[in-house]
Structures are given as structure tokens and as C-alpha cells.
């Protein structure tokens with residue numbers, strides 16, 4: 001009997017023959033014209049700009065605090081099964097806890113263009129000590145630069161710990177307390193990514209909204225244009241919320257509800273407008 005996962009892999013491979021080049025696709029690449037060869041290379045490089053289609057709505061699933069097993073693996077598996085792209089904003093202190101967490105994050109890093117790993121600091125604001133973090137600018141910036149190097153993050157994309165802040169190219173939007181740290185990172189070429197909607201949690205890791213309520217919120221905010229950038233929606237959640245199967249099921253339902261609208265496209269955060277602007 002052939003498993004569903006295997007069939008999915010085969011379907012994905014066939015469907016993306018010329019776009020992503022399967023492992024055994026060297027013959028096809030040789031016969032492809034130069035334009036197709038260029039597409040094969042570019043789609044595999046993080047940060048290569050995409051062209052926006054104004055008839056589409058772009059959804060960026062951005063999950064924070066990875067690696068946090070088993071939530072991180074559950075989310076990655078669910079995203080794969082659903083065929084959607086996602087971004088993992090990762091914490092270097094979590095990455096360095098043990099070899100298992102290192103393996104988890106390293107496998108996510110290899111999974112581009114499906115997944116992108118981005119920077120969520122080294123210590124998560126000295127273990128959620130936000131007031132101290134954002135008033136000690138040098139320490140905070142160094143914490144983020146150290147995480148970038150330690151996890152070998154491919155692009156300068158950061159989500160600040162505990163702050164819904166957007167910044168890049170000299171522009172800033174977010175809590176005043178984070179302005180100096182964001183400004184310093186901006187001057188170093190970083191793009192700081194906030195969020196439009198959060199899948200909130202209670203008691204540390206239990207999803208607060210139902211999948212149905214959250215999907216309705218996404219659709220409503222798209223409809224009224226209540227997003228940081230037009231036709232784009234950055235959704236925040238945390239890997240640890242999906243440790244239990246019932247919540248993994250909620251995540252699956254949420255994605256399936258979003259996929260019902262053919263306008264919805266799932267992208268990694270390197271393709272968010274302010275990140276694509278140089």
C-alpha cells in the first residue's frame with residue numbers, strides 16, 4: 001500500500017518538475033531552455049523577489065520561538081501536508097539546548113522554499129525581561145546579531161521579542177519603547193517584521209481562538225483592508241501551541257478554511273513587501 005505522504009511527495013515532485021527541479025531532474029534541466037534554468041535556480045534562493053498578483057491575497061504564517069518540540073515538528077508536518085509555506089522565527093538559546101533542537105532547526109533551514117528560518121533573538125529579551133532589553137540598546141542589538149551568526153540565518157529579517165514592531169528602509173511603526181533598537185537594526189540593513197493578527201494563547205500554550213473564529217478574523221481584516229500592507233496578512237502564532245493533537249487538528253482546520261478562498265496564497269516572509277524593497 002502506498003502511503004498518503006508518499007503520494008503527496010510524488011505529486012509535489014511532478015507538479016514542480018520545472019520550477020524546483022527534483023533530485024533526479026538533471027535530464028529535464030538539461031533540456032530546459034535558459035529561462036527555465038534561471039527559474040530553477042532563483043526559486044531556491046531565499047530573498048529572491050516574487051511578483052505580486054493584485055487579484056491574490058498573500059498570507060504569511062509566521063510562527064515564533066522555535067525550536068520547541070514537539071510543537072515545531074507538528075507544525076512543519078501540518079504545513080507540509082497542507083502544502084503551505086511558513087516562516088519560523090527562531091531563538092538561538094532554544095536552538096542550543098540540545099542536539100534534537102539543533103536537528104529540528106537545521107532541517108527547517110534546508111526546507112526552503114517551503115520554510116524560511118528567521119531571527120527572533122538569542123535570549124528572547126533576556127528571558128522576557130522586555131523593559132531592561134529595550135532600554136539597553138547595545139545589549140539588545142548584540143543579542144540579535146549573535147543569534148543571526150549562531151543560527152546562520154540566511155537573511156536579515158527579525159521579529160523583536162515581545163514587540164509588534166515594523167521597521168526597515170528608515171521607516172518605523174510600533175511601540176515607542178522598541179524604536180531605538182529597531183532603528184539600529186534598520187541601519188544595519190535588517191527588516192523588522194510585526195504581525196497583523198495573532199493566534200493568541202492562554203495558560204502558556206493553549207490556543208485561545210477557535211480555528212473558525214481566527215479564519216473569520218483573517219477574512220474580515222482582508223475585506224476591510226486592515227493590514228500593515230495592502231493585500232498581505234502576517235499571522236503570528238507560537239510552535240508550542242501545537243504540541244497536542246487536538247490543537248494540531250485546529251491548525252489543520254484553520255489552513256483548510258483559508259485555502260477555501262482561491263485568492264489566498266501562502267508565502268514566506270522574505271517575500272513580504274518591505275523585505276523585498278532594497
Ligand SMILES: [Zn+2]
Pocket residue numbers: 064065120124161162
Ligand atoms: Zn517570542
